[in-house]
Amino acid sequence: MQLPHQMTAILLTGYGGFEKLVIRDDVPVPSLRAHEVLIHVGACGVNNTDINTRKGWYAPTVQGATEDATVVKKDDQGAWSGGLSFPRIQGADVVGRIAAVGDQVSVERIGERVIVEPVVRNPQAPDDRESIEYLGSERDGGFAEYVAIPAANAFPVHSGLSDAELATFPCSYSTAEHMLTRIRITHEDTLLITGASGGVGSALVQLAKRRGATVAAVTSAAKKSAVAALGADMVIDRRDDLTTALRQVLPAGRIDAVADVVGGNGFPHLIEALRPGGRYVTAGAIAGPIVSLDLRQLYLKDLEFQGATVLPPGLFSHLVGYIEQGEIRPLLAGEFPLSAIREAQEAFMAKNHIGNFVLRP
Numbered sequence: 001m002q003l004p005h006q007m008t009a010i011l012l013t014g015y016g017g018f019e020k021l022v023i024r025d026d027v028p029v030p031s032l033r034a035h036e037v038l039i040h041v042g043a044c045g046v047n048n049t050d051i052n053t054r055k056g057w058y059a060p061t062v063q064g065a066t067e068d069a070t071v072v073k074k075d076d077q078g079a080w081s082g083g084l085s086f087p088r089i090q091g092a093d094v095v096g097r098i099a100a101v102g103d104q105v106s107v108e109r110i111g112e113r114v115i116v117e118p119v120v121r122n123p124q125a126p127d128d129r130e131s132i133e134y135l136g137s138e139r140d141g142g143f144a145e146y147v148a149i150p151a152a153n154a155f156p157v158h159s160g161l162s163d164a165e166l167a168t169f170p171c172s173y174s175t176a177e178h179m180l181t182r183i184r185i186t187h188e189d190t191l192l193i194t195g196a197s198g199g200v201g202s203a204l205v206q207l208a209k210r211r212g213a214t215v216a217a218v219t220s221a222a223k224k225s226a227v228a229a230l231g232a233d234m235v236i237d238r239r240d241d242l243t244t245a246l247r248q249v250l251p252a253g254r255i256d257a258v259a260d261v262v263g264g265n266g267f268p269h270l271i272e273a274l275r276p277g278g279r280y281v282t283a284g285a286i287a288g289p290i291v292s293l294d295l296r297q298l299y300l301k302d303l304e305f306q307g308a309t310v311l312p313p314g315l316f317s318h319l320v321g322y323i324e325q326g327e328i329r330p331l332l333a334g335e336f337p338l339s340a341i342r343e344a345q346e347a348f349m350a351k352n353h354i355g356n357f358v359l360r361p
Contacts, residue, residue, distance in 0.1 A: 003038070003100060005028065005029060006025070006026050006029060007025075007027050007028075007029050007146050008027070008144065008145050008361065009024060009027040009089050009143060009145065010022070010024075010089065010090070010091075010143040010144065010338060010341050011087035011088070012054055012084075012087060012088045012089070012090055013086055013087050014086050016055070016056075021342065023339055027089075027144065029145075029146050030140065030147065030148035031148070032100060032101070032102040033102055034102040034104040035102055035105065035123070035150055035151055035152075036101075036102045036105070036148050036149060036150055036151060037098045037101050037102065037105055037109060037114075037150075037151045037154050038098065038099045038100040038101070038146055038147075039094060039096040039097065039147050039148075039149065039154065040096050040097050040098075040099040040146055041094055041095075041096040041142050041145055041146065041147055041361050042095050042096040042097065042163030042167075042361075043094075043096070043163040043164045043166070043335075043358045043359065044091040044092075044093055044095070044167055044359050044360075044361075045091075045092070045093025045167040045168055045169075045170065045356050045357070045358050045359075046093075046341075046348050046356065046357045047092060047171045047172060047199055047348075047356070048199070048200075048284060048286065049092060049136070049171065050091065050136065050345070051345055051348065053084070053090065053137060054090070063289065063290045064288050065285075065286060065287055065288050084137065088136075088137075088140060089136070089140035089142075089143055089144050090137070090143050091135070091136045091142035091143035091144070091147075091359070092118040092134065092135045092136040092141055092170065092171045093116075093118070093167045093168070093171050093172075093358075094115075094116040094118075094135065094142035094147055094149075094167070094170065095113075095116070095163045095167045095170075096113075096114065097112060097114065098110050098111060098112045098114060098154060099146065101151070102151070104151075105151045109154075112156050113156065113157055113158075114155055114156055114157060115155050115157040115166055115169065115320060115323075116135065116147075116154055116155070116170060117153045117155065117174070117311070117316040118134055118135040118136070118141075118170055119134060119135075119174075119310055119311045119316075120132065120134065120135060120138075121313070123152070127313070135147075143341065144338075144361065145361045157323065157324065159323055159324055161323070164332055164358045165330035166330065167356075167358045168330040168331060168355060168356040168358060169319065169323060169328075169330065170316075171199070172198075172200045172202075172203045172356060173203040173207065173319055173328065174311055174315060174316055174319055175200050175203070175283050175308065176207050177203075177207050177318070177319055178283070178308045178309075178312070179259050179306075179308045180204070180207055180208060180211065180259065180281075181312070181315065182281050182306040183257045183259070183279035183280070183304070183306055184279070185208055185211050185213050185257060186212065187212030187213060188213075188256075189214070189256040189257055190213070190215075190216065190254055190256050190257075191208050191214070191215055191216070191256065191258070191259060192217075192218070192258045192259070192273060193215060193217045193232075193258075193259045194238075194258075194259070194260045194262040194270070195218070195219070195262045195284070195286060196218055196219040196227045196230075196232065197223040197226065197353075197354050198261065198286070198351075199331075199355060199356045200284060201219070201261055202227070202230055202331050202355055203328070204261075205230040205231055205232050206230055206231060206328045206329070207322075207328065208259075209230075209232075210322065210327055214233050215231065215232045215234070216234040216236060216246065216249065216250065217235050217236065218235075218236045218237075218242070219235060219238060221237045221239070223354060224237065227354075234249040242266065242269040242273060243269060246273055255274055255275060255278060256275060256278055256279070257274070257278060257280070257281070258270045258271075258273065258274060258278070258280045258281070259281055260280065260281070260282045260284075261282065261283055261285070262284070262285065262286055262287045263282065263284070263286070263288055263289055263291050264285065264287025265287065265288070265291075265292075266287065267291035267292065267293070268292050268293070268294065268297075271293065271294070272297065274301065274303055275301075276301045277301070277302050277303070277304075278304070279303070279304040279305075280304065280305050280306065281305075281307070282306075282307060282308070283307070283308040283309065330355070330356075331355025331356060332355060332358060333347075333353035333354060333355045333356055333357050334347065334353070334357050335357070335358050335359075335360055336358070336359055336360070337360055337361075338360065338361045340359075341359060344357050344359055
């Protein structure tokens, strides 16, 4: 197969609004290092990280929700790990086929259909969090026709699902599985999930039910039936008083763990809901990252707090197995061509959907 020298891609040219997303059809196709593969992108999902990064929301000066973010002035502040170099190609949720391989990769991998783990580790120090790169952030991602990644990050996937359906899994579902792993969710636990209709939240519901846990999910009134259809045992309207609602659906009031992607003003109610010895994990803060914590709740109840960003080695391969065995299902909210990235992100930020949107080159 003769590869082109140039490709269509969306370049993020700096922190800011949609004007910072530039569609070009003369971007060089990535060259390969010896341990890398070149993927012809079939689909790439849209997620919170793309928008947060574009807006510079990760900068410590930003304290509100994503839509309230002020554009940072320094390039070393706005990304989840610090700063970015521009231009950058975003997109962490890549599915496609291997079009070329580096010198140290078997040519037999050419043509493989793959799904990509977005966390890129240092092969000499795979457990070193400080050297981690994230696809679409520290290195170019899948909002393009081609992307180069380490061969170890390209997982063969055997599934009847479409590329667009598969592209709903990588970021959201691996984040959710990481969260559940961090707080050791089992069939004995009752888990409270916030933001249960979003990409990570809906994945949390499915993956927690896969583990046999009892799930109480918080979402909007309009989405309660959809979240219940995912398997949630109890669905709570986010406008209701959480303490009262939990007493109604759980007479004993026992919440073993909380998986939170919302944060904001509702955070104290989540901590109050936890039983003594309970566990809390977060991988997002769509309602705002600055929260109020009564330290007495933390130490008198012997609570455990966890953050979840960098996947442990081996977790993504388990996720691929769940997909191939049909143990989890995609929630494809809609497909857009690559040229319609603004429309896709506007739809994402409107929060009227269930699951994930996907771009197709």
